[in-house]
Amino acid sequence: MKEVLTLGEILVEVMAKNIGQTFTKAGEFLGPFPSGAPAIFINQVAKMGVPATMIGCVGKDDFGKVCLTRLEESGVDCRLIETHEDRPTGTAFVTYHQDGNRDFIFNIQHSAASLCRLNGAAITALQNCSVFHIMGSSINTPDMIGLVRRAIALVKEGGGLISFDPNVRKELLHDQTVVGFFNEVLSKTDIFMPSGDELLSLTSTESVESALKALWILGVREVVLKKGQKGCDYYDRNNVISKPSFSVKEVDATGAGDTFGGTFVACRVLGYSPEYSLDLANAAGALAVSAMGPMEGAATESELETFISNWHTQEEVEHV
Ligand code: ATP
Ligand code: MG
Structure with a gap:
């Protein structure tokens, strides 16, 4: 089976313990948890048993070890993740608002996280992968634009x-050229996985129908x-297929979309139908929000199936 490949930020995440907590007052925080949107995604692809490789960079510090150890344990091929001598591993701090919104403080640009490179082995991997996954959050500098553009060309080749x-x-979108570049990425995209209002905002449309037509x-x-x-x-x-979520108690929403996406892409590589892929991806998202920490709810295919069957049994019991 050909591998799924991604590139971008590898971070540790430190999150506020309580909802409503702010960055301007001292409070309790939990972490460090391994994180970074592309890292969360690829970790879940590997959990699904699909060959998974990441291109990225961590610092030569314990935060870097936290990330590498987790990715390796999950089965991600980390040979294209470099360890930088001087720059520290990237970090993200998160607080949660009462309405479910979040605030982030990222240290990506000046950390090892932004030092992605395409060496010879990375070029070969890009030319040979089955799917290359791009996270918009990884594209935050002109250098990253150039790198992702080159990577896309190699994958297409x-x-x-x-x-x-x-x-x-919002914290990472300073540069208008980045917003423009999203359109270029869309024109090369096969599987598009937006959330919330991103479907309309990225296609500059006002209805799902118009957005789909444009896509x-x-x-x-x-x-x-x-x-x-x-x-x-x-x-x-x-x-058109619509699927409700598996309702669970949400403990921490961070990473749900990335875990969902990793599951969906892995399922499609495995040749599963869209219908079944969506069920497993929804289950993966539900398990992700049930655990504190962005990768802590990551699950194998058989764990996802068990979760789905237990969830249905529970539903039946509650409706008797
Ligand atoms: P993020 O960028 O924070 O990782 P996202 O905005 O990309 O997330 P969401 O739509 O929040 O993605 O979540 C992805 C999927 O996870 C949903 O489609 C759903 O299947 C599942 N999910 C998210 N929140 C919940 C919840 N509270 N209960 C059950 N499932 C959830
Ligand atoms: Mg998301």
């Missing part, structure tokens, strides 16, 4: 597919819209 999750973080013209093949606790919608040129 080798006949691989591109999956794209815009994963817009099919660009050459996109599948669109999966993540809708948090409302589940997800799937679209291709011939089908």
Whole structure:
């Protein structure tokens, strides 16, 4: 089986313990947890038993060890993750608002996390992968634009597919050229996985119908819209599938979309139907929000199946 590949930020995440806590007052924080949107994604691809490789960089410090150890334990091929001598591993601090919104303080640009490089081995991996996944949160500098543009060309040369999750973080979007570049990425995308209002905002449209029309013209093949606790919608040129979420107690929303995306892409590489892939991805998202820490709810395919069957049994019991 050909591998799924991604590149971008590898971070540790430190999160506020209590909802409503702010960054301006001393409070309790939990972590460090291994994190970084592309790292969360690829960790879940590996958990699904699909060959998974990441291109990235960590610092020569314990935070870097936290990330590498977790990715290796999950089965991610980390040979293209470099360890930088001087720069520290990237970090993200998160607080949660009462309304479910979050604030982040990132240290990506000046950390090892932004030092992605395409060496000879990375170039070969890009030319040979089945799917290359792009996280919008990784594209935050002109250098990253150049790197992702080159990576896309290499993947296309080798006949691989591109999956794209815009994963817009207001804290990382300073540069208008980055916003413009998202359009270029979309025109190369096969599987598009936006969440919330990203479907309309990135296509500059006002309805799902117009957004889909624009995406099919660009050459996109599948669109999966993540809708948090409302589940997800799937679209291709011939089908629309809506799936409710598995309702669970949300402990920590961070990483749900990335875990969902990793599951969906892994399932499609495994040849599963969109319908079944969405069920497993929804289950993966539900397990992700049930655990504190972005990768802590990551699950194997058999764990996802067990979760789904237990969840249905529980539902039946509650409705008797
Ligand atoms: P993030 O960028 O924070 O990782 P996202 O905005 O990309 O997340 P969401 O739509 O929040 O993605 O979540 C992805 C998927 O996870 C949803 O489609 C759903 O399947 C699942 N999920 C999210 N929140 C919940 C919840 N509260 N209960 C059950 N499932 C959830
Ligand atoms: Mg997201």
